[in-house]
Amino acid sequence: MLKPVFRHAPPDDLPVVEPVAAVPDALRGAAESAHFAAKPGQLLEPAAVPRRLLAGIGAGARYDLERAGAAVARHWSGIPHVALDARDLSALQAAELLAGFCLGAWRFDRHRKRDDTPRLKRVTVATPHRDAAREAWARAETAVRGTLFARDLVSEPANHLTTKEFARRLRGLTKHGIEVEILGPKRLARDGFGALLAVGSGSAHGPRLAVLRWRGTLDAPPVAFVGKGIVFDTGGISIKPAHGMEAMRADMAGAAACAGAILSLALRNSPAPAVAVLAIAENATGAGSYRPGDVLRTLSGRTVEVVDTDAEGRLVLADALHHALCFKPRAVVDLATLTGAIVSALGTHRAGLFGNDAALMASLAATGEQVGERLWPMPIGESHRVDLASDIADIRQCVPSSRGEGGWAARFIPDASHAAAFLREFAGGVPWAHLDIAGVDTLIRPHALGPAGATGWGVRLLDALVAARFEEEDHHAVPWTAAP
Numbered sequence: 001m002l003k004p005v006f007r008h009a010p011p012d013d014l015p016v017v018e019p020v021a022a023v024p025d026a027l028r029g030a031a032e033s034a035h036f037a038a039k040p041g042q043l044l045e046p047a048a049v050p051r052r053l054l055a056g057i058g059a060g061a062r063y064d065l066e067r068a069g070a071a072v073a074r075h076w077s078g079i080p081h082v083a084l085d086a087r088d089l090s091a092l093q094a095a096e097l098l099a100g101f102c103l104g105a106w107r108f109d110r111h112r113k114r115d116d117t118p119r120l121k122r123v124t125v126a127t128p129h130r131d132a133a134r135e136a137w138a139r140a141e142t143a144v145r146g147t148l149f150a151r152d153l154v155s156e157p158a159n160h161l162t163t164k165e166f167a168r169r170l171r172g173l174t175k176h177g178i179e180v181e182i183l184g185p186k187r188l189a190r191d192g193f194g195a196l197l198a199v200g201s202g203s204a205h206g207p208r209l210a211v212l213r214w215r216g217t218l219d220a221p222p223v224a225f226v227g228k229g230i231v232f233d234t235g236g237i238s239i240k241p242a243h244g245m246e247a248m249r250a251d252m253a254g255a256a257a258c259a260g261a262i263l264s265l266a267l268r269n270s271p272a273p274a275v276a277v278l279a280i281a282e283n284a285t286g287a288g289s290y291r292p293g294d295v296l297r298t299l300s301g302r303t304v305e306v307v308d309t310d311a312e313g314r315l316v317l318a319d320a321l322h323h324a325l326c327f328k329p330r331a332v333v334d335l336a337t338l339t340g341a342i343v344s345a346l347g348t349h350r351a352g353l354f355g356n357d358a359a360l361m362a363s364l365a366a367t368g369e370q371v372g373e374r375l376w377p378m379p380i381g382e383s384h385r386v387d388l389a390s391d392i393a394d395i396r397q398c399v400p401s402s403r404g405e406g407g408w409a410a411r412f413i414p415d416a417s418h419a420a421a422f423l424r425e426f427a428g429g430v431p432w433a434h435l436d437i438a439g440v441d442t443l444i445r446p447h448a449l450g451p452a453g454a455t456g457w458g459v460r461l462l463d464a465l466v467a468a469r470f471e472e473e474d475h476h477a478v479p480w481t482a483a484p
């Protein structure tokens with residue numbers, strides 16, 4: 001990541017970025033013809049002054065500054081060294097602008113043999129509050145590093161990021177004071193992780209359960225993050241169509257985001273205890289594959305009838321959620337690229353928000369607006385529980401699709417809600433929220449904070465959620481009500 005240098009004034013020999021909340025009078029004409037209204041992410045390169053770029057910051061809130069910084073990094077991506085003129089910004093705003101700049105400058109080039117495209121290498125920040133800005137950056141930088149850690153993992157293809165390699169990368173977090181425990185297939189079998197083992201059974205690379213612990217200093221139970229870490233999702237025996245299947249290398253984005261969030265907490269030495277439980281497996285086809293019709297015994301002891309081996313995410317999460325309860329968490333938040341149905345419902349701008357706790361869900365929704373990782377509430381009710389009744393097991397994994405039979409209504413299945421309702425059965429009644437991130441984990445076009453590809457969605461959200469809600473001892477006393 002870029003290491004910034006803080007100065008009092010921008011050096012004369014560098015291209016300079018000027019953040020602006022409004023269009024300067026002198027540039028009214030130029031701004032009008034360029035449709036520049038100083039909105040966050042809008043840029044103006046005045047023709048008269050070379051090597052000067054105006055970046056709109058709108059109202060000047062966190063996400064406004066971040067978008068401005070990222071837009072600049074994208075626009076000037078080929079210039080090796082630029083200066084951000086933050087002399088009219090607070091120390092915190094300067095750090096936020098810089099955070100956006102670093103997010104926007106990220107690229108994933110590990111697998112290119114030779115890359116001689118010129119790249120941003122250095123950044124200088126001009127600010128009158130040098131010490132305060134350095135301090136603000138030390139804190140803001142942590143969520144950036146967590147996000148880029150997640151983006152790197154999500155970008156990595158499945159022949160490189162095997163289950164074993166994923167575990168190895170997570171073990172590397174130990175150097176930041178995070179406790180890392182990895183359970184391999186033998187241990188999972190001994191302990192009864194029947195769902196996670198079944199999903200991983202068709203692969204040459206066995207499943208893993210990773211537990212990352214940040215102890216913090218508060219005398220309070222931890223907040224738990226639970227992540228879906230499918231390194232590749234072929235669909236298994238209920239195999240996916242070939243078209244677009246390559247995108248399924250990102251099916252571990254939930255786990256990556258949880259890991260990135262723990263990294264961020266550790267880097268900024270958060271007082272809040274937190275734990276991440278990551279279910280890592282490859283959903284492959286093989287002689288050992290699990291099948292539609294199988295009945296699995298989950299870690300919770302409850303049995304599940306498999307309907308479709310492509311609905312593997314909810315199975316591995318059932319075991320991971322149950323395991324997370326061992327830590328007696330004050331709240332559980334799971335992140336998963338869980339259903340295509342959520343993409344149909346919400347597209348790529350918002351993730352689906354499900355849960356059993358109105359207060360936790362409201363905090364997540366509000367935090368999401370602040371950091372630009374937006375959510376929209378989705379229902380789970382009693383009818384979804386009824387839909388998951390099985391003839392042969394305690395619960396069935398999903399509702400079979402009817403391929404045109406069974407009448408008109410049977411073709412429209414609320415699978416995102418069914419998946420969430422299935423998870424609810426394993427969340428043990430603690431305050432719990434489920435984020436279905438299938439539409440936001442990777443994007444095919446550049447977005448506000450980075451290029452096309454992995455977004456690292458969820459790291460900044462979880463990090464900010466912890467800061468807002470879990471860094472005080474008594475917050476778990478907030479009453480919560482279960483949704484019907």
Ligand code: BES
Pocket residue numbers: 233235251308310311312313337338339340341343398415438439
């Ligand atoms: N990983 C997919 C969901 C997904 C779809 C993520 C598109 C990102 C983009 C998940 O494992 C899956 O295959 N879900 C099935 C469930 C169905 C078989 C009930 C789906 O959505 O089709």
Ligand code: MN
Pocket residue numbers: 233235283309310311312313
């Ligand atoms: Mn699947």
Ligand code: ZN
Pocket residue numbers: 230233251310312313337338
């Ligand atoms: Zn999947």
